[in-house]
Amino acid sequence: MKLGILLSGGKDSVYAAYLAKKAGHELACAISIVSENPHSFMFHTPSIEKTKRQAEEMGMPIILQVTKGEKEVELEDLKIAIQKAKDEFGIEGVVTGAVESVYQATRVEKITNEMKIECFNPLWQKDQTELLKDLIKEKFEVIITGVFAYPLDSRWLGRVVDKNFIEETNILQKEMGINPAGEGGEFETFVLNCPLFKKGLKIKDKKIEGESYSWKMEVELE
Amino acid sequence: MILIIKINKDPLHDLEFVKPIENISRRKAKSVHYKKLIKSDLLRATQIIIAGTSLQDDDFQNYLDKFAWIKTIEKPIFGICAGAQIIASVFGAEIKQETEIGYYHENFTKDFLGLKDKQEVYHLHNNYTTLPEGFEKYTDSKLTQAIKHKEKPIYATLFHPEVRNKEMIINFVKRN
Numbered sequence: 590m591k592l593g594i595l596l597s598g599g600k601d602s603v604y605a606a607y608l609a610k611k612a613g614h615e616l617a618c619a620i621s622i623v624s625e626n627p628h629s630f631m632f633h634t635p636s637i638e639k640t641k642r643q644a645e646e647m648g649m650p651i652i653l654q655v656t657k658g659e660k661e662v663e664l665e666d667l668k669i670a671i672q673k674a675k676d677e678f679g680i681e682g683v684v685t686g687a688v689e690s691v692y693q694a695t696r697v698e699k700i701t702n703e704m705k706i707e708c709f710n711p712l713w714q715k716d717q718t719e720l721l722k723d724l725i726k727e728k729f730e731v732i733i734t735g736v737f738a739y740p741l742d743s744r745w746l747g748r749v750v751d752k753n754f755i756e757e758t759n760i761l762q763k764e765m766g767i768n769p770a771g772e773g774g775e776f777e778t779f780v781l782n783c784p785l786f787k788k789g790l791k792i793k794d795k796k797i798e799g800e801s802y803s804w805k806m807e808v809e810l811e
Numbered sequence: 812m813i814l815i816i817k818i819n820k821d822p823l824h825d826l827e828f829v830k831p832i833e834n835i836s837r838r839k840a841k842s843v844h845y846k847k848l849i850k851s852d853l854l855r856a857t858q859i860i861i862a863g864t865s866l867q868d869d870d871f872q873n874y875l876d877k878f879a880w881i882k883t884i885e886k887p888i889f890g891i892c893a894g895a896q897i898i899a900s901v902f903g904a905e906i907k908q909e910t911e912i913g914y915y916h917e918n919f920t921k922d923f924l925g926l927k928d929k930q931e932v933y934h935l936h937n938n939y940t941t942l943p944e945g946f947e948k949y950t951d952s953k954l955t956q957a958i959k960h961k962e963k964p965i966y967a968t969l970f971h972p973e974v975r976n977k978e979m980i981i982n983f984v985k986r987n
Contacts, residue, residue: 590821612823682867691933691974695913698935702866702912709823709865714831714973 590707591617593671593680595697596651598640600724600731600750601686601712603780606647607727608711609684610785618678619644619651620670624663639779639790642810646786650678668700675704682707688715717769721755728784732792732808735777738767739802746797746806750778779808813840813984814856816848818871818893819864828862831973832891835980836860845877853880858887858987860980861894863971866912866937868893875900887964887987889924889980892936895967899955902943909954910937914975923949923957924966924979924986932956932970939969 594606596619610616621640644651652673656666674680683701687694687710694710701708712720724731731750736742740761748754758769767775782789794809813836817829825842833840843852845861853859864871871893881888881901890898896906911934919926939954946967949957957968964987972979 608826609823612821614823691914698866698912702910702937705867707821707865707867709821709827711823711826713827714834715826716834 590681591615591679592682592684592707592709593617593652593674593678594619594649595683595685596621596640596643597686598643598780599686599778600729600780601688601720602684603643603686603783603785604720604724604727604729605684605686605709605711607729607783607785609709612711614682614684616647616649616785617680618649618674619647620674620683621651621653622663622667622670623653623655625655625657639808639810642790643780643786646788646790648787652677664696664700667696671700671704671706675706680706682709684709684711686710686712688712688717688720718755718759721750721758721769724750725752725755728782729780730782730789731778731780733776733806734779734808735805736775737777737803738775740765741767741775741802741804743797743799743804745776746804747795777805812855812857813838814852814859815840815842816859816861816894817842817844818862818868818897820868820870821865824865824868828864832860832862832980835973835977836984837981838984845871845874848877853884853886856886858889858984859884860983861888861890861897863892863894863935866910866935869938871897872900872906881965885963887983888966889983890965890967891973892969892971895955895958895969896938896940898965898967899940899943899946899958902945902960904940904943904955906938906940908937909939911935911954911969915970917950917952917956917970919949919957920951921949923959923968924972925982926957926976926979931975932968932972933974933976934970936969 654670761767
């Protein structure tokens with residue numbers, strides 16, 4: 590089936606794309622929503638324009654749709670983007686990286702259902718630690734590009750998701766209720782390399798901004 | 812052994828509609844697609860769960876004859892969404908259209924696998940069924956959201972307990 594990938598740049602959407610490809614589907618295009626609102630309800634914001642480079646690495650075209658990021662307008666913009674993917678690339682379904690977020694999953698389900706195309710959520714209800722372990726096993730190179738909860742500070746930015754990361758976040762989960770996969774909005778991630786990429790991406794420069802327990806890292810790629 | 816029967820046409824949907832049930836059921840579970848189901852799977856099963864599938868996948872409706880065993884097998888069965896529609900159809904109910912997507916509140920008039928009173932449940936369906944003969948409704952809603960056979964341990968929910976009401980699956984396995 591020809592599928593459109595809802596690509597945020599983070600680990601979940603890229604891993605979902607990987608699973609779809611592994612199951613024999615054709616990744617026809619990526620769909621990314623660039624939100625002007627840093628507190629978007631639906632979409633990850635840090636480094637999202639870098640999804641262009643990820644799509645190139647995966648050898649697929651990308652539809653970039655800018656949204657003002659107001660709650661329901663975002664959905665209209667998402668609908669427009671999915672419709673474009675259907676018209677231009679003939680997608681028969683959409684893949685999302687939704688794990689626990691019913692808010693996110695429900696809205697994509699409603700849009701795809703209206704368009705009578707399939708919706709795949711291959712990470713749905715997946716155990717968070719298991720998800721991180723899978724990423725490491727499948728050789729995903731993932732870095733932290735945003736932290737948004739106590740006690741996570743700027744020192745976490747740029748960290749690679751590896752065995753140590755899982756151990757530390759598991760401790761934080763027990764002590765502070767931090768979700769190790771960041772599904773509660775604690776972390777945002779960016780994928781630099783994975784088996785779907787041709788060569789992989791490298792960071793040339795980075796800009797960090799934020800305060801106390803809300804930090805973002807905007808990366809410039811080589 | 813808990814037997815989970817897959818309904819989805821596309822194997823990628825296993826991860827979304829089958830894997831979460833396998834993870835909850837804890838005890839040894841075996842998942843088999845209904846088109847590959849053999850008699851020995853049914854014989855070995857201690858409990859049977861019939862999973863759901865995606866909104867656009869109605870393929871199972873063309874193969875309802877493959878589920879005739881539901882009527883005669885004397886084992887606990889739990890049908891989820893498409894699985895519920897299959898059970899109801901086998902017992903003579905009619906499939907009708909009504910779309911519900913997302914969290915909804917349902918009011919349980921009596922205990923249904925641990926759910927009582929007002930509860931939040933996750934819906935993902937374009938169809939529902941009429942109440943089949945020999946079954947009773949456990950919610951006061953218009954649609955047949957949670958039904959059970961009056962004499963047999965056959966349960967069916969239109970909603971997806973593996974998302975918001977995981978304890979129902981545990982209770983189904985424990986109590987039956």
